[in-house]
Amino acid sequence: MEKLIEKMLTGDKRSCARLITKVENDEDEARQIIKKIHKYTGNARVIGITGPPGAGKSTLTDKLVRLLLNEGKKVAIIAVDPTSPYSGGSILGDRIRMQDLALEANVFIRSLGTRGYLGGLSRSTKDVVKVLDAYGADYIFIETVGVGQSEVDIIKTADTILMVMVPGLGDDIQSIKAGIMEIGDIFAINKADLFGAERTATEINMMLDLGQNIERRPPVKLVCAREKQGINELLDELKGHIKYLEDTGKLRERRYRNTKVEILEMIEEHLRRIVIGYTDKDDKLDIRVNEILDKDKNIYQVIDEFLSVINK
Amino acid sequence: MDRPIRVLIAKPGLDGHDRGAKLIARSLRDAGMEVIYTGLRQTPEQIVAAAIQEDVDVVGMSILSGAHNHLLPKIVDMLKEQGADDVLIIAGGVIPEDDIPGLKEAGVDAVFTPGTSTKDTAEFVKNNVKRK
Numbered sequence: 310m311e312k313l314i315e316k317m318l319t320g321d322k323r324s325c326a327r328l329i330t331k332v333e334n335d336e337d338e339a340r341q342i343i344k345k346i347h348k349y350t351g352n353a354r355v356i357g358i359t360g361p362p363g364a365g366k367s368t369l370t371d372k373l374v375r376l377l378l379n380e381g382k383k384v385a386i387i388a389v390d391p392t393s394p395y396s397g398g399s400i401l402g403d404r405i406r407m408q409d410l411a412l413e414a415n416v417f418i419r420s421l422g423t424r425g426y427l428g429g430l431s432r433s434t435k436d437v438v439k440v441l442d443a444y445g446a447d448y449i450f451i452e453t454v455g456v457g458q459s460e461v462d463i464i465k466t467a468d469t470i471l472m473v474m475v476p477g478l479g480d481d482i483q484s485i486k487a488g489i490m491e492i493g494d495i496f497a498i499n500k501a502d503l504f505g506a507e508r509t510a511t512e513i514n515m516m517l518d519l520g521q522n523i524e525r526r527p528p529v530k531l532v533c534a535r536e537k538q539g540i541n542e543l544l545d546e547l548k549g550h551i552k553y554l555e556d557t558g559k560l561r562e563r564r565y566r567n568t569k570v571e572i573l574e575m576i577e578e579h580l581r582r583i584v585i586g587y588t589d590k591d592d593k594l595d596i597r598v599n600e601i602l603d604k605d606k607n608i609y610q611v612i613d614e615f616l617s618v619i620n621k
Numbered sequence: 622m623d624r625p626i627r628v629l630i631a632k633p634g635l636d637g638h639d640r641g642a643k644l645i646a647r648s649l650r651d652a653g654m655e656v657i658y659t660g661l662r663q664t665p666e667q668i669v670a671a672a673i674q675e676d677v678d679v680v681g682m683s684i685l686s687g688a689h690n691h692l693l694p695k696i697v698d699m700l701k702e703q704g705a706d707d708v709l710i711i712a713g714g715v716i717p718e719d720d721i722p723g724l725k726e727a728g729v730d731a732v733f734t735p736g737t738s739t740k741d742t743a744e745f746v747k748n749n750v751k752r753k
Contacts, residue, residue: 398652400656402660570651
């Protein structure tokens, strides 16, 4: 593993890919890897791309990354697609929109399945970001699964969030609901050549203007990714937001918040595993469930018993 | 192996029919695998780059154009050059029986011709993945 890390730090793609596989699959190895690469992380700017399915997140990412490559930047893309709750399998199809990028020396694209996680990313996405950061990416784009209304995990992982919307997904009430509409730092209305794009932009603008204590009012841009229209302007907005974060100290503030959440989530996961390890032994959980249904015990008695393994 | 098997399904060359590739992608998905589908008209370079970056266990290629004797060995060689010699390589599509021995010699691990059940393909992949 030492050797893989060494080679990855020199920019070797295959080593980087192998490390990502380890981080995704093996908790213990992930721990070792993250410990060793920690000092090389923190340099990349992490951009989250989110929005409903079919909004054009992959196509837009493709076009934005192309412009960054022209500037000589090194870019990594993490593309997340859903895992089947039935079979555990998945179709990861975001690369289809990024055919030519894969051949660029300065691009690394990795597709991830959500593997049971519901917040729009996978459990290991944060760790994959760290590997790609150490690998030397200047920018890391994370493309979430197509989201509905409440998959907002991306705010815990990215510095800047680009919300990709399309015309025709509902009226202005949709835009004042809580959830994903609140997390965008920048809004792109893609497929702007379609009927209703202007109206969608107006509705989102009105929603944003209702916000009272917003630190920085998100800009709304009309783009047409497939026709490469508005991409330059959108990239300027992305860079503008990153600069704003850097100049105001908000970058550190966001990363502080995210690291704190990450620590708490990891503790939660660890504790969960201890308790599950106990309940799974000797069919304890099944036995207690039956006891509850048979009125021999109540649910709180059972929970107290299970939690006693960590209260010790 | 307690992790999902990762498979790249690609269509090398210029034929524009991807129903077979999609069917295989779907059936491997239903067999619990993570299938990276890269779509139509892939060059060998694109397929190899995707296989390396995605760190897949299996590369599956569907080809109907007749260019299999040219494209498949090339992709096998390029993968080897990149150090990815532990990847299971399978092919499907319209491939004449007479060509199969030559392809196997060139490093293609299995060729599935029309009529193969999708279950058999998934079973083969599960039983023959080279990486642990």
